[in-house]
Amino acid sequence: MTGDLDTGLLRALITVARHGSINRAAADLGRTQPALSLQLRKLEQHCGQTLLRRSPRGVSLTAAGLQLLPYAERIVSLTEQMQPTVAPAAARRCRVGLIEDVISRHLPQVLADFAATQPQWQLEVRVALERELSPAFRQGELDLLIANPRQCGLERTPSWVLEYPLQWLARDGVKPEAEVLPLVMFSAPCSWRDAMLRALHQLDQPYRIVFESTSQLAVQAALEAGLGVGALFPDAVSAQLRPLPEHSLPPLPAVPLALYRQRDDDGLELLSRLFFRALGQFAV
DSSP, rough: OOSSSOHHHHHHHHHHHHTTTTHHHHHHTOOHHHHHHHHHHHHHHTTTTTOOEEETEEEEEHHHHHHHHHHHHHHHHHHHHHHSSSHHHHHHEEEEEOOGGGGGHHHHHHHHHHHHHHHEEEEEEEEOHHHHHHHHHTTTOOOOOEOOOOHHHSSOOEEEEEEEOOOOEEETOOOOOOOSSSEEOOOOOOHHHHHHHHHHHHHTOOOOEEEEEEEEEHHHHHHHTSSEEEOOOOGGGGGGEOOOOTTTOOOOOEEEEEEESSSHHHHHHHHHHHHOOOOHHHHH
C-alpha cells in the first residue's frame, strides 16, 4: 500500500462491512450502488488485495478486509475528531445495555475511542442478562442494546447482527481423561448451556456439572482453574485457557449478537460502528 488514502474509501468499506450489502450501504451513505462499488474497487487497487467476498447471501470481508477494518475504523474516528466545531456542544447522555459477554475485552477500546471523538457525551452502561435488558429497552430506558436477538425478543430490526462461534475450552486446551466429563456451565436458562448439553447427548458422552454461574467472568475463572470443560467465545482464549483439539467434542452452533438503537443519532451511530469494529474481529 503506497500513497495517500482517501478516508472516504475507508468509510465505504466500514459501511459495507456493517450492512453486509452494497445496496444497503449505498443507501446509508447517500450514494448510488455503482458509485460505491467504484470506491470499493479503488480501495482494493490501492491496497493491492481483494477486500470483499461476494455471494448470494451478501458481501463479507476477506481475511485482508478483516485485517484492514480496525485500522479503517480508527482512521475514520480520528478524522471525525479533527472536525472543527463552532461551539462546545451541550452534554448528552447515552444509556447502553450490554450482556456480560461483550464487556470483558472489547469495552475499554470502544470507550476510549468514543470519548476521544465525542467528549460531550456521558455514557451510562448497564450490564445484565437479556431478560432484564430487553424490557428496559422497550420502555425507552436504554438508547442502545447489544444482546442475543434470539433471547431478547425484540421485534424491531437491529442495526447489525454478527455470528460468533462457540468453542470448547479447557485449561491448556487439554480435555480431562475422566470417563465422566466435568462441565463448567452458565446457569439455566441459557442457550449456550442447552447447545452444549445437546451436543454431548448426540455423542452419548457421560458428563457431570462441576461448576455453574450466571457470570462469564466466574465461568472463565473456573475453566482457567482447570475444573472442567466449557464453551465461550474465541476472545476468551488466553495463556491458560485454550481450545480443545478439533473433533474432541461435537461442534457447537454459532451465537448471534445484535445491536439495537432507539433512534438515528450521530453519537449512537459512531458508538454502533465502534462496537461493530471491536466485536467483528472474532465473528464468523
